[in-house]
Amino acid sequence: MRRRTFRGAVAVMALTTAALIGTAGSALACHSDDNRPHPTPGQATPCAKGTDLKQSDVEFKIVKNRLNISKVNEGVTVTRIVVVGGDDGFNDYTPGKQGLDKAAPWNDLRAPFSRNGHQADLDHWYLCGKKTDKPTETTKPPTTKPTETTKPSAPATSDTSVSPSSTAPAVVPAGNESGTGGGLANTGFDNMWLVWIAALLILGGGGLLALLKFRRKASE
Template sequence: MRRRTFRGAVAIMALTTAALIGTAGSALACVPGDDRAEGTVGNATKCSDIGLGKAIDVSDLLEVTGGTNKDQYLTVKSVPKGVTVAAIVVKGGNEYNTYRPGKKGLPATPPWEKLHAPMVGKNFQNVPAISHWFACGSKTETPPESTVTTKPTKPTETTKPSAPASSETTVAPTSTTGAAVVPAGNESGTGGGLANTGFDNMWLVWIAALLILGGGGLLALLKFRRKASE
């Protein structure tokens, strides 16, 4: 009984050791082929498989080239606004590479070029075709743009300066109507028929009359003396 127990224990230890060696060999056999990636033996199809259970699949939101089962490489050209990428998984064969932006030399922002699965073939020199890939991350919902339009305010009315008061007194225009004609007659009380020129000139008439009378008398006297002397 003791020999059977001992043999059974030895068999179990041998099987366990073989399993461990096989696992270690598989782990050592995974060659990422890219210093930016972390290689893993096995399969991964969702974010929880790589320890990102709270992340969401954002693969469809990225702008990429390649990545089909006919391609060996995947290039992420851009990430839309509001999307954050935490990891990108690229699988081929029985292994996959995990790329994490901002780690192991991979830039924090795209473009992320020539991402691929772990190496295969003799001496691990070949890049396998991609069986599938996916990206894990988060998305921030952007609020819709406000459609409220602000009415333009009316410009402030400015008070026009009042016209300065004129210091000059407006003089009514002088009537251009001619002076009234003075009717003939005794307008000035002189009894003459002369037109009134605005001043009394009757004394000139009296002086003229006296001179005429004096001249006539002088002529009569001279004529009388001439006759007396004959």
């Protein structure tokens, strides 16, 4: 009985030791010199449903197997960064936890060590989080200014308009078109000969008076 009990105890101890060694070996195999992520052995777990993001949602560069995320696009929130590489796990980063800044930039993100203890190459990486679409901008109708009332413009002066001058013909009074005067309406009868007869009579009378005066002086 004692031998059987002893053998059973040895078997249990051997199984327990093997399990502990396996766990320790697994934990030792997946580790990182970066204290910001959570090194996890095995296959990388996907993002929760509806939280997948695209690499184009951020601005990034990969330099010497190090992932550098410099900027997150507008409307994007990153809640998880997974960097896979090597042969035994992945590094799981959570912004705002374990010393990782809550907002970008995030630099020097890397894969865990391989089982041989060397830094693993970065095989691939992905992001989890949420993205909100930008609200569509409503187009405002163009504001129309009140139409200005048209002011009446001053009449344009034409170059061909004739200004009154001294050379314009004098207005002849009605009834005196022939220049005979009198202000009477012109009936077709020209009385200019009467003026000439009067002038001759005056001249004749003057001459007659001069002649009589001359004879009177001669007779004395």
